[in-house]
Amino acid sequence: MLEVQDLSVRYGENQVVCGASFTVQSGEWLMITGPNGAGKSSMLSALMQGVPYTGGIRFEGENLQSMxxxxxxxxMGLLAQRYASGxxxxxxxxxxxxxxxxxxxxxxxxxxxxxxxxxxxxETGTYELRSHPVSRISGGELQRAFLAQLFxxxxxxxxxxxxxSHLDLAYQKQILTLISGWLxxxxxxVISVMHDLAVARRFGTRVMLLHRGHIEADGAPEQALSPSLLSRVYGMDVEAWMQGLYGVWSD
Amino acid sequence: MKKEGFQPLAYIGFAAATLLTLTLCVCAGSVALPPLETLGVIGKAILGIAQEGARSAIILSVRLPRVLCVALSGAALALCGGVMQGLLRNPLADGSTLGVSAGASLGAVAAIAFGASVPFLRLAGTMAMAMLSATLSLGIILALSYRLDRSFSSHTIILIGIIYSMFVSGILSLLIAFSGEKLRTITYWTMGSLQGSTYLNAAALLAALLVFGGVMLFHARELNAFAVGEANARSVGVNVKRVRLLMLICASALIGVCVSIGGTIAFVGLVTPHILRLLTGPNHKKLLPATVFGGAIFLMLADLLARVIVSPLELPIGVVTSLIGAAVFTVILLRGRKGDAHA
Structure with missing residues (x-):
């Protein structure tokens, strides 16, 4: 479906995505993860033609730049992290x-x-809210409204x-379940930038780990999120941290 | 689900209110004229029937062309404000915050100071210079914005616009200081006045409103997408760069024409869309047509006040709009802080 070849994004002297190449097939949910500043959101912006880039992006064989x-x-359509229309x-x-x-x-x-x-x-459970101004609904309802726009x-x-990322657990579950159903x-x-490694592993069919603009790993979630890779990229013992966080719930 | 857009009944209501205000403004003044007689004189003139007498001369040669110019300027300036506020997703955006009005003023003042003119067409030199300078100013603002931020973000454009306005006001002061015997003309003009407007001025304003305003009204859907956010506009399929450039060029040209005829008239473009957004909501399919009528009504009433408040003297219309606009805007902002306002 999507073919990305040697994609690079640069802001002035700062190169934030360095020669990334990958493909996305129908039925896949690719989770792009990595530390802050790894180039995740810039990569997504480039896919949406929102920032200048070099390299090629083709959708079903058609060059996106000339589309x-x-x-x-x-x-393709984008669901942003947060909307704040005045x-x-x-x-x-x-x-x-x-x-x-x-x-x-x-x-x-x-x-x-x-x-x-x-x-x-x-489908998104926003029919009853249809006459409400977006300034007077909760963050979760707003995210569902924009998901309805995408649907x-x-x-x-x-x-x-x-x-x-900024939603409570109930709304997180609603949004992710709706997207799973759509897929x-x-x-x-689906391609999503995801900081939450547990969510990336649970919902992603594939995970891409980015570090300083480079693809460190790209494959099945358990491989791309292996403890050794994560420790190298995040500079900490991620496995111990995650077990400390989530282990208490399995007791 | 209910239909989007301005409904026929709303068009009829706004058009009736505009015509009523127009009639009131032609009737009222230092010499009060009965509405029926006024409408009769206008009706006969439309039918081509020759009329004599002081009253018909006041209506047809003085008041009607002026009120028409005021109404068209108000409609155009308010429309430009509404478009810019949606486009840049900023309720404080209008010709003045973007630097376009300042640019147009610079061109017009330079034309007055240096006596630029076109043979047989009074004001054509000022108009051409104002439009040229407004468009050139926009070019400078966009070029600087692009150099700072390749994505042409709205915040960068507004920031550069404000800096540019300050720079231009310095140059304007310099021109005024060295303008010699033209000082009074230029100073009065910069305060805004439509005194002595002609049917030719009205025709120029109408043509500009039909062409540039028509293009802007035609892009209400795109402006809705921009008002939600640039990323969202791109996601739903709007050609973000092309639409933004087209809207800014149309608004600049229209503001240039208005400034060349009426001088700098502040606050119309800022306040009118704010007031009407409370009535129609932010959807540009309703807001923009309402803004055209609302801007005309607002400026006609402001001009009426300018004519009658210290009669037989007359205040510059820009002074009246600034005083009313600042007061109204403060009330809107205070209401907004309490969570009552839409915008």
Missing amino acids: KPRRRALC YAFTVEEIVRLGRYAYHDALSGFDAADENAVAQALH AQNPKLLLLDEPS RQGGRA
Whole structure:
């Protein structure tokens, strides 16, 4: 589905992603993890064409750089870590934006759009909130509203930038379960930046470990998150730390 | 689910309020004129029936062209403010914070100070210089923003705009200081005034509003996406760089035309979208059409105050909009802090 070749991102003198190459196949949930400053979010921004980069990114054989934005939106969409619009759009208005790519400048909303929006609102449990301004709902509800926008947009590849990092456990579970369900529908893939190694291991079908802009490991979660690799990348005994954190719950 | 956008009933309501305000502003002044007689004179003029007398001369030669120019300037400035606030996701953005108004003023003041003119077209030199300078200023602001931040982030553009405005106001002061016998004209002009406006001015404003304003109104969906966030706009498929550039160019050109005719009229672009956002919500499909009507009404009432408050003398309209705007804006901000405001 996605083919990335020798991807590099540079901010001035600082190279944050250094020649990364990888592919993503349909059905995969690729978790990109690593310490702060490893280049995870920059890699995601480059995939979304949000920052200048060198190298090649192809979606189903088509160069993303030369792809029209509307066409790109049918291929991939982004769920950001946090949204803070200063304006009080309603949940429904946010979700309707997901259908932007389905229209040219002159065509309006049709029945298919209305159905897609209603279905996305129902799937994410935000239908009852549809008239609420986004400034007056909780962080978890807001994240579900933007997930509903992505469901209405219905791209083949979801890019998630730490989608659950600031949510409580109940909302984390809701969001991750919704994404798992979406992925199971076939012909789709997910790439997420994820700091939480436990979540990366539990939900990812594949994990990419980044360190100082380089791919340190890319493979099955248990291999890419091996204690020796993690200790080297994070500069600490990650296994002992994780057992200390989570071991108490198994007693 | 309910329909998006401005509904026909809302159009009718806003249009009726605008026409009512226009009639009031033509009737009121140092010589009060009955509304029915005023409408009769305007109606006959539209039908091409010749009229004589002082009253019809006041209506057709003095008040109507002025009120039309005021209404069109208000509509244009408010629309530009609404577009910039959505585009840059910043409720404090408008022509003045972006540096475009300052740029347009610089061009117009330079034209007045150095006597730039186009044969047979009064004001054409000032208008051309204001539009040129506004667009050039935008170019400078965008080039500097790009040099600082390749992603053209809204915050960088606003920051550079404010710095540029300060720089331009220094140059303006310098020009005014050395303007000699044109000092009074330039000083009065910088305070904003639509006194002595003509139908030709109104036609220029209408043409600019139809062309540039039409393009901006046509991009309401894209502006909604920008108002949610640039990353979100990119994700849903908006051509972020192209739309941003197009909106900024249209707003700059429209502000340039307004400034060349009426001088610097502050706060219309900042306050009107704020007030109307409380009524329509932030959706640009409703907000922008409402802003066009609301801006016209706001500026017509401000101009009426400028004409009657110290009659027979007249205040510059920019002074009135600044005084009203600052007060209204303070109330909105205080309400916003209490969590009552939409924006």
